[in-house]
Amino acid sequence: MNQVLRHRVGRTDEPEPAWEVARLLRAQGQVSEERYLALNGNYLVEFDNGSIEVLPMPTTSHQLILMYLHGLLHAFVSRRGLGTALFAALRVRLWPGKFREPDVIFMLKKHAQRIGEEFWEGADLVMEVVSGGKEDRHRDLVTKRREYARASIPEYWIVDPREGHITVLHLAGKRYAVQGVYSKGQEVSSVLLPGFAVDVKEVFSHQLAKNSSSPHKRRP
Numbered sequence: 001m002n003q004v005l006r007h008r009v010g011r012t013d014e015p016e017p018a019w020e021v022a023r024l025l026r027a028q029g030q031v032s033e034e035r036y037l038a039l040n041g042n043y044l045v046e047f048d049n050g051s052i053e054v055l056p057m058p059t060t061s062h063q064l065i066l067m068y069l070h071g072l073l074h075a076f077v078s079r080r081g082l083g084t085a086l087f088a089a090l091r092v093r094l095w096p097g098k099f100r101e102p103d104v105i106f107m108l109k110k111h112a113q114r115i116g117e118e119f120w121e122g123a124d125l126v127m128e129v130v131s132g133g134k135e136d137r138h139r140d141l142v143t144k145r146r147e148y149a150r151a152s153i154p155e156y157w158i159v160d161p162r163e164g165h166i167t168v169l170h171l172a173g174k175r176y177a178v179q180g181v182y183s184k185g186q187e188v189s190s191v192l193l194p195g196f197a198v199d200v201k202e203v204f205s206h207q208l209a210k211n212s213s214s215p216h217k218r219r220p
Helices: 019-026 033-037 060-080 109-114 134-150 200-205
Strands: 005-007 015-017 045-048 051-054 083-087 091-095 098-100 104-108 119-121 125-129 155-160 165-172 175-183 187-189 197-199
Touching: 060 083, 060 104, 060 125, 060 155, 060 200, 083 109, 091 134, 098 134, 104 109, 125 134, 134 155, 134 165, 134 175, 165 187, 165 200, 175 187, 187 200, 197 200
Parallel strands: 091 119, 125 155
Antiparallel strands: 005 015, 045 051, 045 098, 083 104, 091 098, 104 125, 155 165, 165 175, 187 197
16 A cells, blocks of 8 residues: 555655545455546556556666667657557556556557547557566566457567566467567567567666666765
8 A cells, every 4th residue: 555655745744545546445346447547646557357456666777668669669650650659657448347558559550549538449569568576577477468468469578677588479369479589689570560670688778777876875
């Protein structure tokens, strides 16, 4: 619950819940899609069959990688008029009662009618930058792989900073097949977008240096 706490204005000693989310967490399993969509705030949450799932706060390195990948994809598709590429936080409905917020999402121009103001109905390509926690890694590597395939999303990129590689999955029937696992010194290529390629080394160079000092550390 610490991810949904905030302080009263002008007070620093009495934290209180962000009630809008706290009430939904208390009602896990009974939250309607309408109540989830009505959340009006910058909350990192996804929706699964009546329950709210609180996401980890992105790190600086996570956001730098995300920004770089989105920039490359946006430049590629916009120059060619292929479709729309955006980034989190933006809701994607995989099926009724199931919403995710992929780090990078792309929709082909021919499917533009599936782009809504509040959420997209699926996507044609999604990318996830894997977070560090065990639960978060399982979500991106296993759970979302299964879910995105079920939602018939043609291509899924799993960007794993810890392991230093990018896995490209493409839909083969109802499951994903591995197009390739790419490491530093290699280029990632897309099945959906021929000609779109990314240098893996460049992707992972967009991280905060490991020896960077934290602003929260005490100074002598």
